[in-house]
Amino acid sequence: MKKMFALLAIVALSLAARPAVAHHALQAEFDTAKRGEFTGTLTKFAMINPHVRWFFDVKKADGTTEQWEITGAGPQALRQNGMTRIFSVGQTLKVSYAPARDGSHTGRVVTFTFQDGRTVTMYHEDPNNPNDL
């Protein structure tokens, strides 16, 4: 019972708090019902607010190179997970993402696959209803 009341007190206090940086709806920028995929070379990894960014060079079949910008959650999530050093420039990664609605070369990451087969998924619990970026 004591534990329950401690929990209730914590819940009550956390309800009083507001989200730190509430930003915008994910769907306003990305089509979460669709998926895109590419394999590219990481050219820059930016631990910035409000959302972390990965920049890629993606070689096309015709020999040309496209630049892609992939976004994810806020940097705090990666810091808490001790993940800030797992990405480095020059890595080849397979990227699965929700594509931008405006057709630009941007996307919201779903899963990164490293060359050794490791996967890092950073998305939403319910992929059909992610409400915030």
Added chain:
Amino acid sequence: MHQFNRFAIAAAFAAAMSLVSLHAQQGAANAQNPANAPTPRTADGHPDLSGMWGGGGGGGAVKPDEKGNLVQLTRGRPCSKQQADLGNCEPGINFERDSGVTQRMGPEIPMYKPEFWEKVQDYDRNGTKYDPEFHCKPSGVPRMGPPAKIVQTPTELILMYAQGNVFRVIPIDGRPHDPVKSQDTTWYGDAVGKWEGDTMVIDIVGFNDESWIEWPGWFHSNNMHVIEKLTRVGNTLKWEAIVEDPDVLMEPYHVEGRTLRLNPNAKATLTEDLPCEERDSQHMVTHERG
């Protein structure tokens, strides 16, 4: 009759037991309630506001498995039962941001003069275009909310904020507003504090007209005057703010107050907030709900 008596006795016994149980529950709740801790005081007798406020919840951190695979899933706002029943629960039906609805249902909203109603609505509808915070500008007072850490000296209150690594130094030695700084136009204004009983009352003027009071387009003029109040009760801190802006508001607006708990981790410290760079606005197909 006999039957009735037995029933009455049983009912009375049940009621008594539930009272005993309730009493025990209240006792446990009181012991756990951080507001019931003694309020520490400084040598001059005022409540000591010093400490790390809020936080300590944390959690959410997931660790990679033995192969280095990691899955971090964020919990979004679930669909309502009605949406699910109607089969309306697919993505893209709602561009309202998380928590937007509950924040709009606050007990009070600022009453703008009629000539500004259209402007507020335009700012609200085009939040991702106009909202200064969305574009990585400072939140300013009072939108920044309560501090994450306070250091109190007999003459100064040092307020520190996690978001943007911001600090404010509030003189509490009884001095009036600085005649030059109070005419400046800044995000945090010129602030002076004084004790009213056990409440620290901070008077702030000298604002710019760039910051917003809150995210739904609630702008203000550079004649805004904010009264911020901090009250420590045990190991809780109550934060309140009142916004007066006769240029645009018909009456003072009371910002929804917040109560923070003293961080239970004695080793808790502020973490550096990383720089902010807005890169989404140009790709958004709607400018609503910044």
